[in-house]
Structures are given as structure tokens and as C-alpha cells.
Amino acid sequence: MPQFRLHFDAGPAARALRGGAASGLFLAAEHVLGQADQVVPLDEAALQRSGTASIDPPSLTAMVSYDTPYAVRQHEELDYRHAPGRTAKYLETPLNSSRQEVAALIAAQIRRALR
Template sequence: MATSMRATINIARGMDGAIAEILLGAVKGQNLAAERLLALSAAEAPLDSNSGGTLIASGTVVPAAAVGDDSLVTYDTPYAARWHEDQELVDNLGRHYMGDSNFQNGRKSHYLVDPARENKAELIAIVAAGVKRG
């Protein structure tokens, strides 16, 4: 006599919660990657001549609150963008500044975008780990 057994498992029911956890993990990972980028960029950001670290101290992360939000790494001094781009400048008096500054101790312009590009794989891995932890 042959006996058969059949089971139907409905996993769709719990998927909403699982998906929500995965997405929450992605946001957490994204925010952790932004914190890592802040640390990487602070190691390359120019030092101010007066206090030595005003620019670096102004660096912050604005975390993403929800899926689809960006995590932002920002530096907030009047010269942060100028030093980051460090290109030729003509001021309102017509004076030329050639850019290409020689910042001290290996510090440099493009102190935010360069570490993001150079450490892309690490930053992606941080986000991926957040997704896995979900």
C-alpha cells in the first residue's frame, strides 16, 4: 500500500516583515558606510593653519531615516567646498589663485570624493553586511 504525504507551506505571509527587516538593515548599513567614509575622509582633509582641525571637526554624517533617503557626509566650514575642489579661482578683486594646493602631511583636496572612490568596495561591503543582518 502506497502512502503519500503532501504539505503546503505559505511563506508569503511573513515576507512583508522579512522584507522590512532587510530594507531596515540596508539603511543601517548605508549609515554605517557613511560613518566609515567620514573617518576615511578626515584622514585626508587639510588641516587649518590656526587650530589644526576646524575643518575635520566640522565633518558630520546626516543619516538616512528611511529606504530611499541618502546618507550624507558633510563638512561645514566657509572654506570646506573651496578646499575640496581646490581649482583655479578668481576673486571679486580679480586676483588669481591657481589651486592645486600643497596641503601638509599628505592631506589634499578632493578629501571626500577620493576616499569614496578608492574605498568603494569596502563601503559597499558595509552596506551588504547591514542587509544580511537585516
């Protein structure tokens, strides 16, 4: 019976996997930001303009945030009145409703990186 010896260096594959995951996370965060921008409360658009998407590659963490003094209050206060089509929970709702798209964006980038 023939014998085979295999040496597999997983380092390059692991680096490609992490790179693809980071790229996918950034695209997913940008997607959620785009969805959130469509429903973020709008008065003078300062809140909408403050939106940003970013990632922390070492921890593979994506962040979508709005940076105004009232961003958290606008997000959490369900009793505020907003223009038609605008709402509180402007980050939470788009994230929850686009889970499949987010997963697909990340998976596609991982597949691309492993080619």
C-alpha cells in the first residue's frame, strides 16, 4: 500500500480568509449604513451626514455609527415625531431587516479571497 506525506501550511489560507472576512464586513457595514440613511430622522441632515461605517480588522468587528450629540436619543426615543419615512431605531431596524444581505456580502468576499 503506497504511503503519502502531506504538509499543509495553513497560514496563507488563514490570512486570505481573514482578509476576505474584513472586506466583507466593511461592505456589509456600508450596506447597513445606506439602508439606515434612508430612514434616519431628517431635519437639517446633520445626523445623516454624520453616519460612518468602519471595521477593526484584528477583531473582525464592523461598526456603523452616527456622531451627533443627539444621535443616541433620536435612535432610542420612540415617542419623537419624524418626517414620513423617517423613524427611531434607524440603525437597529435596517440591520435586522438586511441580515441575509449582510451574510451574503461577507460570504461572497470570503469566497473571492479563497480563490
